Amino acid sequence: DAGVIQSPRHEVTEMGQEVTLRCKPISGHNSLFWYRQTMMRGLELLIYFNNNVPIDDSGMPEDRFSAKMPNASFSTLKIQPSEPRDSAVYFCASSNRYGYTFGSGTRLTVV
Amino acid sequence: DAKTTQPPSMDCAEGRAANLPCNHSTISGNEYVYWYRQIHSQGPQYIIHGLKNNETNEMASLIITEDRKSSTLILPHATLRDTAVYYCIVLQGGSEKLVFGKGTKLTVNP
Numbered sequence A: 001d002a003g004v005i006q007s008p009r010h011e012v013t014e015m016g017q018e019v020t021l022r023c024k025p026i027s028g029h030n031s032l033f034w035y036r037q038t039m040m041r042g043l044e045l046l047i048y049f050n051n052n053v054p055i056d057d058s059g060m061p062e063d064r065f066s067a068k069m070p071n072a073s074f075s076t077l078k079i080q081p082s083e084p085r086d087s088a089v090y091f092c093a094s095s096n097r098y099g100y101t102f103g104s105g106t107r108l109t110v111v
Numbered sequence B: 001d002a003k004t005t006q007p008p009s010m011d012c013a014e015g016r017a018a019n020l021p022c023n024h025s026t027i028s029g030n031e032y033v034y035w036y037r038q039i040h041s042q043g044p045q046y047i048i049h050g051l052k053n054n055e056t057n058e059m060a061s062l063i064i065t066e067d068r069k070s071s072t073l074i075l076p077h078a079t080l081r082d083t084a085v086y087y088c089i090v091l092q093g094g095s096e097k098l099v100f101g102k103g104t105k106l107t108v109n110p
Helices: none
Strands: A005-007 A010-013 A021-023 A032-038 A041-051 A055-056 A065-071 A074-080 A088-096 A099-102 A104-109 B008-012 B018-023 B032-038 B045-050 B063-064 B070-075 B083-093 B104-109
Touching: A005 A088, A010 A021, A010 B104, A021 A088, A021 A104, A032 A074, A041 A065, A055 A065, A074 A088, A099 B018, A099 B045, B008 B018, B018 B032, B018 B083, B018 B104, B032 B063, B045 B063, B070 B083
Parallel strands: A010 A104, B008 B104
Antiparallel strands: A005 A021, A021 A074, A032 A041, A032 A088, A041 A055, A065 A074, A088 A099, A088 A104, B018 B070, B032 B045, B032 B083, B063 B070, B083 B104
16 A cells, blocks of 8 residues: 555745646545645645545635545645745645545645 | 644653643544644654543553543653654544644654
């Protein structure tokens, strides 16, 4: 089991560009979560899916952020257009009824 | 809206037991107590969870008070690699959203 796989590990982009973060959850896990972590705000839940359906997106900061889960093995978090204040580490996690597993994160820097 | 209260920081000497407290006075009867930790720049890592009985695994022990309003995570022989932020979280089960508070930053000193 390779765990939750996120890509890329690091992303540096210019303000205004579109950014797409990717996540492959653990096979058999039925829930998927996107988190953002900054020094100021800690770990924030952005959105989560259950059986590929978005359940709670109340943490998505604004319309520039969108997330999709087209199938059980893939999810994306897109920021368009990106801004410097979006710089953070973005974590994906998946879970089943036994527990949660986090990926290694994507460190996003918007300059 | 984390439902737990933890001290912001603690120190522990290497080789000694680290006891991390957590208050969760509003916990419901069907809510579990979960502990996670985050080592610098890594994703949070599951440690242990329990409902009302004390639990032990290869990483740690979890002691839950009889009224379930507080718990203590015990790392029996702390090492330098245990330096991390430790999060105590209460929730109903594995498909519910995990909400992190500020946690306790544990520093293990040589």
